[in-house]
Amino acid sequence: xxxxxxxxxxxxxxxxxxxxxxxxxxxxxxxxxxxxxxxxxxxxxxxxxxxxxxxxxxxxxxxxxxxxxxxxxxxxxxxxxxxxxxxxxxxxxxxxxxxxxxxxxxxxxxxxxxxxxxxxxxxxxxxxxxxxxxxxxxxxxxxxxxxxxxxxxxxxxxxxxxxxxxxxxxxxxxxxxxxxxxxxxxxxxxxxxxxxxxxxxxxxxxxxxxxxxxxxxxxxxxxxxxxxxxxxxxxxxxxxxxxxxxx
Amino acid sequence: xxxxxxxxxxxxxxxxxxxxxxxxxxxxxxxxxxxxxxxxxxxxxxxxxxxxxxxxxxxxxxxxxxxxxxxxxxxxxxxxxxxxxxxxxxxxxxxxxxxxxxxxxxxxxxxxxxxxxxxxxxxxxxxxxxxxxxxxxxxxxxxxxxxxxxxxxxxxxxxxxxxxxxxxxxxxxxxxxxxxxxxxxxxxxxxxxxxxxxxxxxxxxxxxxxxxxxxxxxxxxxxxxxx
Amino acid sequence: xxxxxxxxxxxxxxxxxxxxxxxxxxxxxxxxxxxxxxxxxxxxxxxxxxxxxxxxxxxxxxxxxxxx
Numbered sequence: 001x002x003x004x005x006x007x008x009x010x011x012x013x014x015x016x017x018x019x020x021x022x023x024x025x026x027x028x029x030x031x032x033x034x035x036x037x038x039x040x041x042x043x044x045x046x047x048x049x050x051x052x053x054x055x056x057x058x059x060x061x062x063x064x065x066x067x068x069x070x071x072x073x074x075x076x077x078x079x080x081x082x083x084x085x086x087x088x089x090x091x092x093x094x095x096x097x098x099x100x101x102x103x104x105x106x107x108x109x110x111x112x113x114x115x116x117x118x119x120x121x122x123x124x125x126x127x128x129x130x131x132x133x134x135x136x137x138x139x140x141x142x143x144x145x146x147x148x149x150x151x152x153x154x155x156x157x158x159x160x161x162x163x164x165x166x167x168x169x170x171x172x173x174x175x176x177x178x179x180x181x182x183x184x185x186x187x188x189x190x191x192x193x194x195x196x197x198x199x200x201x202x203x204x205x206x207x208x209x210x211x212x213x214x215x216x217x218x219x220x221x222x223x224x225x226x227x228x229x230x231x232x233x234x235x236x237x238x239x240x241x242x243x244x245x246x247x
Numbered sequence: 248x249x250x251x252x253x254x255x256x257x258x259x260x261x262x263x264x265x266x267x268x269x270x271x272x273x274x275x276x277x278x279x280x281x282x283x284x285x286x287x288x289x290x291x292x293x294x295x296x297x298x299x300x301x302x303x304x305x306x307x308x309x310x311x312x313x314x315x316x317x318x319x320x321x322x323x324x325x326x327x328x329x330x331x332x333x334x335x336x337x338x339x340x341x342x343x344x345x346x347x348x349x350x351x352x353x354x355x356x357x358x359x360x361x362x363x364x365x366x367x368x369x370x371x372x373x374x375x376x377x378x379x380x381x382x383x384x385x386x387x388x389x390x391x392x393x394x395x396x397x398x399x400x401x402x403x404x405x406x407x408x409x410x411x412x413x414x415x416x417x418x419x420x421x422x423x424x425x426x427x428x429x430x431x432x433x434x435x436x437x438x439x440x441x442x443x444x445x446x447x448x449x450x451x452x453x454x455x456x457x458x459x460x461x462x463x464x465x466x467x468x469x470x471x472x473x474x
Numbered sequence: 475x476x477x478x479x480x481x482x483x484x485x486x487x488x489x490x491x492x493x494x495x496x497x498x499x500x501x502x503x504x505x506x507x508x509x510x511x512x513x514x515x516x517x518x519x520x521x522x523x524x525x526x527x528x529x530x531x532x533x534x535x536x537x538x539x540x541x542x
Contacts, residue, residue, distance in 0.1 A: 041497075059496065099507065109503075134421045137417065138421050140417060141421070144414050144417060145405075145414065148408040151474075154472075154474055161400075165400060169425070173421060176425035179428065179432065180428040219507060223514070225515065226518050238522065242523045242526065243523060245519055
């Protein structure tokens, strides 16, 4: 039943396939992301309560949910690496981690810039912010572990263990931070929930979400191909590609 | 052919680690001294106002315990890795999780247990609330093994890396945060005179999960590190 | 168009500082990661290529030594 997946476990096939799909993802990114963000900046209505600062939302929410999605993908890749010994899963995890860290940082930065005018403070130890910050540390840990090993295969396995341990702990972190926050909260209840969106706002939001998703694909594919070359540098297919590329 | 039972292997490794540690007594004393020094620095930095100290006492003691555990956990596998005995131990027919459990137990006996015993004194230094002492010791009793277990995962992942100490802290920090949160919450709740069984139960659950699963993560990490 | 003029667009109803700094930082960080990814790819290819060329050179020298 899974036979159709088998070619993708082959490094050369995946390298070529990703190379071909890169231009499609890049095209989709260039179609969706600028359109979505320009719509958000210029054409979407200002929020009734929050005014034009609400436009930060169109970057903030996509990057926050993508940051969590990317971590889930890294954890699944770590599992594949440990259970089925798929070497490509190591490379995939190594490729995704910096992208995930970027999106987490973007979520935190846009959140801070949104929070200052809206709620008067750059940072607050809200459950969501705190667990997003811890997620950033998890990403940085995975990146650091990958780069600390000379042997990329060894580093990949270690990072796979870390990502699996981290994903088990992620709900515990969220739960405990939520508990901590609700216990320590003063009389004000910060409402950072997703606002009900009118259709005027939904379309730019969806478009920019798609655009960011395709951007993730582009960034990950570029890094993934680099990892594949680096981890398979002795193979004949790599030699052929490297010697033929004139760049 | 004689083969070691799990219990015999566990006791053997445990005794070995304890013996080695007692021969290097500095390695035991240093983390404890660090614990005391860190706790002492806070009143000096924040000011001796008793009410402020009472408010920050649970957090400070727990963070200090966390930091001194991090300090001592780096040495858990380092010296065995350096002289090659770690690799030998992994090659024996004895399952690696026994090794992991024994080393973590030795670490806890040498670091966690003295921390628990010293904590009332430090509570005195920070003007900890009367009703909170019992909660402090209970949370440390349940929490320090978790710190040792999670720290051992990090130590196993970084044992082969030169200067892995900072990386170890970065890796283990997100894992420690839930323990810290629930422990300090329990102590604070106790200070208010309210029951704190809920928080203790959650910490105990985390301990049960950690004891069950961490040894396998530790042995997988050790196998990766020794290649 | 939600804004009457370009300066109104820049001002963002008083929130210009926050909107443009956050958009700008995100754009800059993404650009840095994209640039880093491309550079890393190029450098990896160059490193592998120089390793292969060096191997070939060494092999040629060894062959010449054997012929002598």
